[in-house]
Amino acid sequence: MTSTLEPLSTATDYAVRLTSVSKTFGHGESAVTAVDRVDLTVRPREFVCLLGASGCGKSTLLNLIGGLERPTAGEVELTTGRPAVMFQEAALLPWLTAAQNVELPLRLAGLDRRARRDRAEQLLGLVRLVGMGRKRPHELSGGMRQRVALARALACTSNDNALLLMDEPFSALDAITRDVLQAELLRVWRETGTAVVFVTHDVREAVRLGQRVVLLSSRPGRVMQEWSVAGDADIVDDINTRLREVISSHVVA
């Protein structure tokens, strides 16, 4: 990774911008604030990892960016098209083949059969699943399913200036597969130039993947600290220490 963080050059130079975004569930006394006044800017082609323990509103934040939920206060601005989303589980449709799963978003977008097939083939090639298009999800391993899900997510985006939202997509995989898929994701990210917001609770994963790591506190989720990853090894320990402090602060007195 070669990138160093530069200050934003122009005001519109962002893929997604959150301005003082809050999200509260419920009303009155039982109301729970999941996300509290979060400011976050992700530049085009940037890879940002959101890191936090459980209950930090990571997934809520992702849902807010993805438009699956509306903020209670604040503003979410996107310069990209509809963001693509990847979940912890592959969530492939089991009655469709791998290729049909990738084609479905294209079909819903109104592409004709031929264009769909070509694009799906290209995307399956991108995640190194050439020749696997006819397999059904149950005939694939967990890692392969997650790659099909990545191809499907990419099929939801337009080619340039895309945004990919990933909600702990590798946390259910075994260590070896996770390691390979992290490398795979970085390669795909470089090749496609999409911006990525990647939610995880794994510090090493965040540091390996992200150009920037954003630490969130829990209940309510707030931005605690940010690191730009420039390849130094100490950063993992540094983030770990801070994460432990944040978690410890939640001990019920």
Next chain:
Amino acid sequence: MSSHSAVEREDDEAVEAGLDALTSPQAAPPDKRARFVGRVLPPVIALVVIGCLWQALWAAAFWPEYQLPAPAAVLDQIVQQVRSGQIVGFLWVSVHRAVIGFAVSVVVAVPLGLLIANVPPVRRAIGPLISGLQSLPSVAWVPAGVLWFGLTDYAIYFVVLLGAVPSIANGLVSGVDQIPPIFHRVGLVIGATRLTAVRHVLLPAALPGFLAGLKQGWAFSWRSLMAAELIATSPQLGVGLGQVLHNGMSLSDMSLVMAAILLIFFVGVGIELALFRPLERSVLRARGLGGGL
């Protein structure tokens, strides 16, 4: 951090290909002979054993002939019906009624089931009613059907519908209920509208439950039809298998009664095995489910 070299990339690729080969689920090639032995033999053996028991009971003459006829006598009864060609008439009358009744039931039950599954007030209002109807024996509707529609085909279809509609609708409702919640979100993020989500995601996801409902609906239409035919007998109605049963009773002809029961059984089971089982199996197989089928 070092830049991602070509060597490193090739290495990644090799590791990944190896992992794919190691972790892909392996399917054993099907053994046709073992499948035949495992699937066809047990029911055949069961039938033979039941036949032998029957023969032994008859030979021991525990009951008089008019209560327990010999298996051969019942078989002879069926052979006679086949020879005279009458059997075609009985089967046609009953099967075409059942098929029409079932088809109409599907047409009624599908919108009803979708409505119950998707509109909470409707579910609260008539959901329990539909479930309750399912446990009400449809033979209870025969008197009402006869009083409302007279001794006509309409009375028979009325009973069939009340038998089959609840179970098909309930099957669809449970099929919809069992859709994993993540599929609703998948529909949203891949850009489906409400309508296209139903068409491309939710209906296919509900298909296994719906098929189970259809299968049960068929069983209910068939048994409701037999109940209706058995009670509502009249020359205008034509002779179906239920009426044959009725005639056997009136004539105290036990071999005719047993022949009719066997025919009713084999038609019901036969249609399930020939139609619904393969359909269900292919749907479940495609999803990697239903190992037991």
